[in-house]
Amino acid sequence: MSAPPPTAPAPAAPPLPTAAPAASAPLLSMAPMADNLAAIGRFGVFAGQVAARALRRPFFWGPLLAHTWVTSVRCLLPVVAVTTPFGMVIALEGLEIFGLFGAQRMLSSLVSVAVLRELSPVLASVLIAAQGGSSCAAELGAMRIKEEIDATEVMAVDGIQLHVVPRVLALTIACPMLNVVGSFSGLAGGWFTAVVLKGEKSGIFMANLWALATPMDVWGGAIKTTVFGAVIGLIAAYHGYYATGGAAGVGRAVNDTVVHSVLVFITFNYLLTSALFAGATP
Amino acid sequence: MLQNTISDGVLHVADPEPAPPPPLIRLRGLTKSFGPNTVLNNVSFDIPEGRTTAIIGPSGTGKSVMLKHIVGLIRPDAGEVLCFGTDMARAPEPALYAARRRMGMLFQDGALFDSFTVGENVAFPLVHHAPQMSEDERRAKVNEKLALVGLPGTYERATASLSGGQRKRVGLARAIIMEPEIVLFDEPNSGLDPITSDAIDQLICDMKQALGVTFVVITHDIVGTVRVADYIAMLYRGDLIAWGPTAEVLRAEHPVLRAFLQRNLILPPAGGSGDARLPAVQ
């Protein structure tokens, strides 16, 4: 009833030595450190390539404007949604501390210095890393996995110039703009808590707002966020552009982008705060 | 037992049974839309017990959606899906899970867990549904199923190191580990080279003989389908355009059906009798 099968089942492959499950590496080991150093070197080379291509023609204005717009819009809500409650919390805790000396009227000075110097630049940068940077990494990673970047190169268009440079510049431009928005919403949050919720006088709040803050605080925030925007853009583009390993690789690129940019920029933030503001304070 | 065979470029299709065995799965008026697209339009047919039924059709005609209805992953807009008398469209979770324990399914890419070894993947349903089984018994059973799919001695192998065909074999071993009464295959040949693809078809034919369970195969690989299938249902743009024993479907007159099958087969004359032939190249 049944003829002999025309094809025998393919012979089974001999069992390979099982790859050791990716156990978590010991906390102290030299190998990851060497890997990290090598990765930092590759990142430096990539950043150099991006910088060189940013200065070379052709310049892709259309993508730059589109990415700047999309990034700003995408990050706007998260920045406002996070800086406002933080401004409110500062006012809440600040009232308590100033209450110790009966100096509640100085509250707005603390709020403005804290928001302008630290809170808004830091939170705007963290959220741009989490939202703008990670979606940049996700887009570039997906393009890499789907061979769109290879296709670009095959069509004799520079992949970094077309896909990476506009995204990095867009983040560099969007970050200080969002810092301005974050500063306003942080101050508004502080005002809301102090005046509306806790019954401080609005006139006193506004009068003391600039008692301690200086133009240097505003410029310092702008400089910091511009630098951070560029760093976030480069880190995100690096992880996305060199993504490997399918959809899981894209997820990994996004994760690494968020973690590394927050790490790098919190470290830099301390150094920049010390450098920019230590001398400027009365 | 019905058995179709290929010899000398001629596909000998077994004569249809006088009457199909009683149905194990009954589809009644199955209708499903995603937004404006009607993917299944009032589809009704029976899948007979102990036979292999192939659901064929061009890409995007709702084959996979139908399979997902049979296992209750998707709920229809209208109609019912009766498996072992359980309405998979409406059953509460306990009844649904009880029915699913009597089924096995091979997913397109195997859907294996990469963090597990091959053996752990195959053992997964046993660990969850037969916890009383000892470790040794479980291992023995897994090794038996791995041998059945042509991968003996691969228990400890890392899942990530498998090739596409091997992933499907392991997925198949996992699908039959609970001795199911129904085994469903989602595109068993997709993404495989012709040799591996033939080997998978042969595996299905062998298992059909060895296990005597009900198979449902979704595919657009015509030659493979006709080799393994006792009954064929064809879907085209959400409609069921043919259903019956393989020999009758091959002789049916529907123009779309004939166009679809003639891509790979030289069909017997419509309404006449005789075996289909493979194109000369093969």
Add this chain to the structure above:
Amino acid sequence: MAAAAAFFGRVGAYAYFVGDFVVAVRRHGVPWRLVLQEAYSIGVRSLPILLIIAGFVGTNLALQGYFAFKPLGGSRLVGMFVSLAGVRELAPIIAAAMVAAKAGTEMASQIGVMRIREQIDALEVMAVNPMAWIIAPRLVGIMLVLPALTVISTFMMVGAGLLVSVVQLGVPGEIFLELASQGISAPDFLYGQVKALIFGLIICTVSCYFGFTCERGPEGVGKATNQAVVTSAVICVVLNYFLSEVFYGGAH
């Protein structure tokens, strides 16, 4: 309007998702043997970055507090400022933000990959409830680990603030510590733990929600990961304000 409708649609879908999860856990229980593994991977992998970040936040707190109180002649209050801000506000929220950035994104991308590679469907077909099997151990793990991480980052923050105050700002260490311990009380630690538990709940369910609803293809995983971290961070910060208002707002 369409955006608002889409937003509320997602909120509804998330609520429905959490409801499904609760039903699944009540019916199928928690796979306890996976909990330890998840807690380990969430805790240990988030720890190094959390320590670094908490350290730098502590140093910046000290700098800010010092500059803010100096004009009032209160530069010695920096210890109180660091401990108050650290224990009550920043340690819980920073620990939560880093766990969202590290463990939350990992959850979303792992589960997203499981979704698009049909592994979640495979679990369903094998009659194993994917919600109970995937989410429950992560949820219990994060709830075990996040309070501990919060305590660790509190100490790191205050320690780094102390270091900067003594070395860079010239505030005597004894005064810093004395004022630091005056500024806070035991309930502050307790409230920090409550915040950590709530943040853990939010981070895990939001990240898993985005993973489970991941769209096809590599973009889908990237998008799910991105949305998971942003959404959980925003919800945590907003909730933080309300929790602070409840815990500390009326007390003084």
